[in-house]
Amino acid sequence: MNILVCVKQIPDPAGPQELNNDNTLKREGKLILDESDSYGVEIALQLRDTAGEGEVTLISMSPGEPSGLRTALAMGADKAIHVVDDTLHGADALSTAKVLAAAVQRAGDYTLVIAATESTDGYTGTVPAQLAEILGLPSVTFAKSIRVEGGKVHVDRQTEAGYDVVEADVPAVVTVTAGVVEPRYPSFKGIMAAKKKPLETLAVSDLGLDLSSWGQNIVSVEDAPSRAAGEKIEDDGEAYLKIVEFLEEQKVI
Amino acid sequence: MYEWPENMQLMRNVVRDFIEKEIVPNLWDLEHGDLPPYDILRKMLKTFGIDSMSRERFRRSIEREEAAARGEVDEERSAGDEGESGIGRDGVAMGMIPIVELSRWCPGMVTAMGVSMGLTGSAIMSKGTLEQKKRWAEEILTLEKVGAWAITEPDSGSDAFGAMKATARRDGDEFVLNGNKTFITNGPYADTIVFICKLDEGNPPDERRVVTFVLDSGMPGLEQSKPMAKMGLHSSPTGELFLNDVRCGVDRLLGGETSLTQTRAAQKEGAKSTFTMERSGVAAMALGIIEQCLQKSLEYAKERKAWGRPIGEYQLIQLKLAKMEVARLNVENLVFRYIEMAMDGRDLSLGEASAMKLYSAQAAVEVAMEAVQLFGGNGYMAEYQVEQLARDSKILQIYGGTDEMQVQHIARDLLSR
Ligand SMILES: Cc1cc2nc3c(=O)[nH]c(=O)nc-3n(C[C@H](O)[C@H](O)[C@H](O)COP(=O)(O)OP(=O)(O)OC[C@H]3O[C@@H](n4cnc5c(N)ncnc54)[C@H](O)[C@@H]3O)c2cc1C
Ligand SMILES: Cc1cc2nc3c(=O)[nH]c(=O)nc-3n(C[C@H](O)[C@H](O)[C@H](O)COP(=O)(O)OP(=O)(O)OC[C@H]3O[C@@H](n4cnc5c(N)ncnc54)[C@H](O)[C@@H]3O)c2cc1C
Numbered sequence: 001m002n003i004l005v006c007v008k009q010i011p012d013p014a015g016p017q018e019l020n021n022d023n024t025l026k027r028e029g030k031l032i033l034d035e036s037d038s039y040g041v042e043i044a045l046q047l048r049d050t051a052g053e054g055e056v057t058l059i060s061m062s063p064g065e066p067s068g069l070r071t072a073l074a075m076g077a078d079k080a081i082h083v084v085d086d087t088l089h090g091a092d093a094l095s096t097a098k099v100l101a102a103a104v105q106r107a108g109d110y111t112l113v114i115a116a117t118e119s120t121d122g123y124t125g126t127v128p129a130q131l132a133e134i135l136g137l138p139s140v141t142f143a144k145s146i147r148v149e150g151g152k153v154h155v156d157r158q159t160e161a162g163y164d165v166v167e168a169d170v171p172a173v174v175t176v177t178a179g180v181v182e183p184r185y186p187s188f189k190g191i192m193a194a195k196k197k198p199l200e201t202l203a204v205s206d207l208g209l210d211l212s213s214w215g216q217n218i219v220s221v222e223d224a225p226s227r228a229a230g231e232k233i234e235d236d237g238e239a240y241l242k243i244v245e246f247l248e249e250q251k252v253i
Numbered sequence: 254m255y256e257w258p259e260n261m262q263l264m265r266n267v268v269r270d271f272i273e274k275e276i277v278p279n280l281w282d283l284e285h286g287d288l289p290p291y292d293i294l295r296k297m298l299k300t301f302g303i304d305s306m307s308r309e310r311f312r313r314s315i316e317r318e319e320a321a322a323r324g325e326v327d328e329e330r331s332a333g334d335e336g337e338s339g340i341g342r343d344g345v346a347m348g349m350i351p352i353v354e355l356s357r358w359c360p361g362m363v364t365a366m367g368v369s370m371g372l373t374g375s376a377i378m379s380k381g382t383l384e385q386k387k388r389w390a391e392e393i394l395t396l397e398k399v400g401a402w403a404i405t406e407p408d409s410g411s412d413a414f415g416a417m418k419a420t421a422r423r424d425g426d427e428f429v430l431n432g433n434k435t436f437i438t439n440g441p442y443a444d445t446i447v448f449i450c451k452l453d454e455g456n457p458p459d460e461r462r463v464v465t466f467v468l469d470s471g472m473p474g475l476e477q478s479k480p481m482a483k484m485g486l487h488s489s490p491t492g493e494l495f496l497n498d499v500r501c502g503v504d505r506l507l508g509g510e511t512s513l514t515q516t517r518a519a520q521k522e523g524a525k526s527t528f529t530m531e532r533s534g535v536a537a538m539a540l541g542i543i544e545q546c547l548q549k550s551l552e553y554a555k556e557r558k559a560w561g562r563p564i565g566e567y568q569l570i571q572l573k574l575a576k577m578e579v580a581r582l583n584v585e586n587l588v589f590r591y592i593e594m595a596m597d598g599r600d601l602s603l604g605e606a607s608a609m610k611l612y613s614a615q616a617a618v619e620v621a622m623e624a625v626q627l628f629g630g631n632g633y634m635a636e637y638q639v640e641q642l643a644r645d646s647k648i649l650q651i652y653g654g655t656d657e658m659q660v661q662h663i664a665r666d667l668l669s670r
Binding site for chain 2: 071191
């Protein structure tokens with residue numbers, strides 16, 4: 001079973017986050033594998049290993065080095081496609097989806113495209129659905145588990161109350177919720193082997209895409225409003241009553 | 254090499270991540286309680302596939318040896334296997350990463366692991382017969398079993414061979430072992446013990462041949478003490494061994510009967526490679542301790558205020574930070590040099606290995622002590638980890654040959670040129 005996994009390489013969220021003059025995020029330093037995507041990679045590896053055949057191919061669009069892709073290759077993915085092109089600077093979610101779709105179409109036969117529900121840096125949570133639309137494939141979101149059987153993908157889809165059992169024809173685009181599996185650590189051997197796995201670097205022109213409009217222009221960025229001061233209650237021994245009252249007002253209890 | 258290559262950086266990051274999740278939350282129990290380190294170490298080895306890599310390497314080496322014993326020259330296997338995965342060439346660097354990273358938090362865990370997988374494992378692999386390797390080495394090299402390596406005695410440390418009292422006496426087909434060992438890393442928990450003593454053939458002690466036996470925990474007459482109370486390095490259990498008429502067959506004599514005819518020069522050669530391994534490991538440990546102390550000191554110097562200013566603005570604090578950075582660069586360079594030489598297939602001379610240990614150990618102690626000073630009263634409190642690292646670092650100047658012994662080895666090397 002061949003599986004494609006969209007993985008985003010992002011600036012380390014632990015480091016300082018800075019904007020460029022055009023209000024896009026600085027992506028100059030070393031990019032890492034978005035943790036949100038490590039769950040999708042793990043699920044894909046498990047599906048491949050259960051099937052006993054096939055390949056896991058990573059697809060990513062980002063500037064710079066494929067350092068995050070190497071992490072996923074070290075975990076056990078078989079190969080990677082990295083779209084790098086200065087003209088993509090400032091690309092919005094739809095443009096990103098178009099680029100990823102074009103890369104998917106080059107990747108040969110596949111059963112599933114897996115992505116995360118939302119990325120850690122942009123977190124619009126819109127790319128995967130757009131990708132499915134462009135590819136003309138079913139889109140299943142918020143998966144907590146995935147099984148492929150009899151030409152269909154069976155997904156337990158997380159909801160607020162529990163989960164829905166959903167099935168769709170394959171190929172399909174499925175997004176995976178963070179935390180549903182324990183992503184493996186890359187082994188040392190996996191890390192050594194990652195160096196030698198196929199990694200294809202493509203420009204927009206290789207994908208035969210029309211560059212006419214990348215749409216997004218970020219006009220300004222404002223700080224989030226600081227939180228208004230809360231109410232202070234002196235504890236005279238009965239403060240808990242005030243708290244209970246407050247919680248009742250909020251209809252929390 | 255002036256920085257870790259990209260793939261090694263990735264290894265470092267994943268090991269760091271593991272340590273933060275699995276070791277840091279248990280730090281108090283490991284360093285101030287009595288949680289033995291072995292299960293966490295095993296989990297680490299398994300997580301990164303280090304145990305299976307060791308096992309594969311072990312099995313290949315046994316296959317090679319067996320092929321050689323059958324008179325087959327197995328060039329393909331000896332050339333192809335290491336190269337293909339890149340592990341042969343990069344193996345040394347790869348081995349350094351967990352040592353450096355663990356030493357930032359638990360130099361004791363490195364000691365427990367290094368003595369078992371390193372000293373004990375390689376003693377069996379370098380001196381043992383094929384049978385002995387198969388019987389003991391695989392489980393030691395993967396840390397399924399805990400190994401100990403016992404030479405030091407209450408009355409002999411630096412002068413380990415000269416003053417050694419432990420003996421083996423022949424009795425029919427067997428040997429009878431007696432003697433006490435002390436300061437033995439992993440002694441309390443060891444499953445397998447490499448025991449070094451002298452063969453008593455009725456001759457005077459200084460003419461006796463040094464022999465090595467492999468013992469299993471639970472053998473009649475063998476007693477393993479509880480962990481000894483000590484200054485630091487608490488995540489490495491240290492103990493005493495008491496042997497009272499322990500009977501061993503020749504199957505436990507490391508190297509078998511032929512070891513009894515080995516020349517002194519050959520024995521010395523074996524000891525030298527042990528020293529080199531141990532001493533380069535100490536440099537990597539020192540690097541971890543220094544990196545951690547420097548990082549913590551920098552954070553503290555920026556955030557702690559005195560007279561309304563961060564203490565990092567005072568020159569006396571800046572001097573401490575600058576000296577820590579100099580030490581870090583120097584020790585890192587020594588570690589990188591060792592790695593580069595290993596990649597070129599070159600060994601350090603004993604003098605070089607000793608110089609590396611002497612400098613690194615002293616640098617680690619100085620940096621850790623200065624970190625305590627920089628932290629002021631907090632530095633003396635267990636809550637701020639530099640206190641632990643200051644205690645732990647001191648061991649680097651004592652075991653694996655004291656500073657004074659390193660000086661002796663360096664000087665001897667220099668003067669013999
Ligand atoms: C202030 C600001 C600055 C911005 N700066 C930049 C910038 O400098 N450069 C830039 O490209 N965009 C920039 N954007 C655009 C933003 O990052 C887009 O939203 C992004 O291209 C994709 O959307 P997302 O991260 O929200 O994806 P989501 O829809 O949240 O992502 C869901 C999943 O889709 C997949 N996916 C999404 N993006 C990729 C990708 N690139 N490669 C592979 N898989 C992917 C992953 O599996 C991901 O987890 C900026 C947006 C804002 C608001
Ligand atoms: C935590 C810990 C773990 C250890 N683990 C092991 C282990 O696993 N296996 C094992 O066999 N041993 C182990 N040791 C023992 C260690 O190797 C010895 O303690 C060390 O070699 C020093 O020997 P000693 O303690 O007998 O000191 P001594 O030899 O008595 O030395 C006392 C002092 O005299 C100095 N000195 C001695 N000779 C000279 C000289 N000629 N010139 C100048 N100065 C001299 C020494 O440098 C030292 O400062 C361990 C020790 C410790 C503390």
